[in-house]
Amino acid sequence: MAxxxxxxxxxAGAETNGRLMVETDTTETRLRAxxxxxxxxxxxxxxxxxxxxxxxxxPYFTRRLHAAHSSHAEDLVQETLLAVHTRRMTYxxxxxxxxxxxxxxxxxxxxxxxxxxxxxxxxxxxxxxxFARDESEDAAARMDVDTVLQxxxxxxxxxxxxxxxxxxxxxxxxxxxxxxxxxAKVSIHRGLKALTARFAGGRDDR
Amino acid sequence: MTDDLIARxxxxxxxxxxxxxWQLLIGALLVGGIVAAIAMYMMLGLREDIAxxxxxxxxxxxxxxxxxxxxxxxxATIVLARPDGRTRWPxxxxxxxxxxxxxxxxxxxxxxxxxxxxxxxxxGSALVCPLYIIGLSMPVLAGVLxxxxxxxxxxxxxxGFAAGLFAGGAGAWVYTFHCGENGMMxxxxxxxxxxxxxxxxxxxxxxxxxxx
Numbered sequence: 001m002a003x004x005x006x007x008x009x010x011x012a013g014a015e016t017n018g019r020l021m022v023e024t025d026t027t028e029t030r031l032r033a034x035x036x037x038x039x040x041x042x043x044x045x046x047x048x049x050x051x052x053x054x055x056x057x058x059p060y061f062t063r064r065l066h067a068a069h070s071s072h073a074e075d076l077v078q079e080t081l082l083a084v085h086t087r088r089m090t091y092x093x094x095x096x097x098x099x100x101x102x103x104x105x106x107x108x109x110x111x112x113x114x115x116x117x118x119x120x121x122x123x124x125x126x127x128x129x130x131f132a133r134d135e136s137e138d139a140a141a142r143m144d145v146d147t148v149l150q151x152x153x154x155x156x157x158x159x160x161x162x163x164x165x166x167x168x169x170x171x172x173x174x175x176x177x178x179x180x181x182x183x184a185k186v187s188i189h190r191g192l193k194a195l196t197a198r199f200a201g202g203r204d205d206r
Numbered sequence: 207m208t209d210d211l212i213a214r215x216x217x218x219x220x221x222x223x224x225x226x227x228w229q230l231l232i233g234a235l236l237v238g239g240i241v242a243a244i245a246m247y248m249m250l251g252l253r254e255d256i257a258x259x260x261x262x263x264x265x266x267x268x269x270x271x272x273x274x275x276x277x278x279x280x281x282a283t284i285v286l287a288r289p290d291g292r293t294r295w296p297x298x299x300x301x302x303x304x305x306x307x308x309x310x311x312x313x314x315x316x317x318x319x320x321x322x323x324x325x326x327x328x329x330g331s332a333l334v335c336p337l338y339i340i341g342l343s344m345p346v347l348a349g350v351l352x353x354x355x356x357x358x359x360x361x362x363x364x365x366g367f368a369a370g371l372f373a374g375g376a377g378a379w380v381y382t383f384h385c386g387e388n389g390m391m392x393x394x395x396x397x398x399x400x401x402x403x404x405x406x407x408x409x410x411x412x413x414x415x416x417x418x
Binding site: 038039040041043044046047050051054074077078081082083085086087088089090091092093095099100102103104107111 | 226288
């Protein structure tokens with residue numbers, strides 16, 4: 001079912017979603033290769049890795065902080081990079097790199113938020129991925145998605161966009177539109193169903 | 207700012223060996239264990255019947271029980287030393303082993319004549335046994351916590367508890383070469399108590415010392 005639902009958004013922005021998924025995979029492959037090289041002492045690979053991580057981490061932290069605290073995002077990026085550096089021996093070469101990085105970033109975020117008594121925009125146990133959001137997304141494909149999402153209610157459209165396109169967690173998306181998590185889930189499900197009915201009609205005949 | 211940091215960090219890069227976590231933990235265990243063994247030998251001495259003790263079942267039961275708890279603690283420690291580490295089997299295995307021992311000890315108590323009961327439960331050293339185990343565990347606990355500080359435990363208290371189980375098992379194992387008690391119930395109660403105190407101490411220290 002989950003697979004079907006994510007496939008539903010792809011009819012108009014088929015390429016977008018397909019590419020996003022592949023990109024998440026290749027992100028893991030690429031970053032892991034860089035990390036393995038860095039662990040063997042390759043400073044150039046390490047530099048590339050850290051630069052890329054900072055690009056991914058900035059929006060990740062910004063999204064988790066209220067606008068009033070957005071200046072903390074840069075501190076958090078630096079704290080995380082420093083932790084990646086000093087704790088890099090704890091990365092198990094046989095396991096996914098992004099999972100390890102996510103654990104480090106999440107730990108730093110929780111620690112930072114507690115020390116500075118900041119109220120985050122999401123619950124601390126919320127676990128949305130760092131790499132689901134790709135900033136180099138194709139603008140044209142995004143417009144297709146926009147067009148399609150305009151045909152459902154603005155709130156449902158916003159939820160679907162956040163969860164299915166931008167990779168936010170249900171909890172995060174629900175918080176931004178002021179809904180309960182369950183209500184958000186139902187709303188997304190119904191919205192996708194409606195979209196499928198409208199745009200994917202006749203597909204089954206193939 | 208961040209670019210400066212990246213430049214500085216990549217200039218500071220040194221290769222990381224494979225299996226470094228294991229090497230550091232085993233190193234801490236060996237150094238701490240040798241210190242504990244020397245302390246035991248100098249201050250307490252080997253048990254008087256050390257030549258014949260290895261022919262008895264209880265000697266090996268004590269040795270195996272403490273060693274196994276150390277292994278479970280070590281396995282939990284190395285998993286929890288990583289930020290994304292989660293583990294459950296070492297806890298289940300340790301509890302299972304303790305329960306198994308308690309069952310065996312109860313059977314032994316039932317089979318032996320009643321006048322032996324007190325001897326099998328408290329022996330002659332029930333009061334000092336946990337204290338010696340705690341003392342002999344300290345070098346290993348200190349070593350393991352020191353290397354854990356360089357790692358990344360996402361849950362410091364639990365990681366400290368695992369380190370304490372690791373150290374407590376090792377310290378108790380060293381103590382078995384001094385301790386001349388022969389009751390399984392003695393082992394179940396006083397050894398387990400000593401090891402648990404070390405684990406609790408590890409959790410307490412870990413809670414503050416293993417933050418990063």
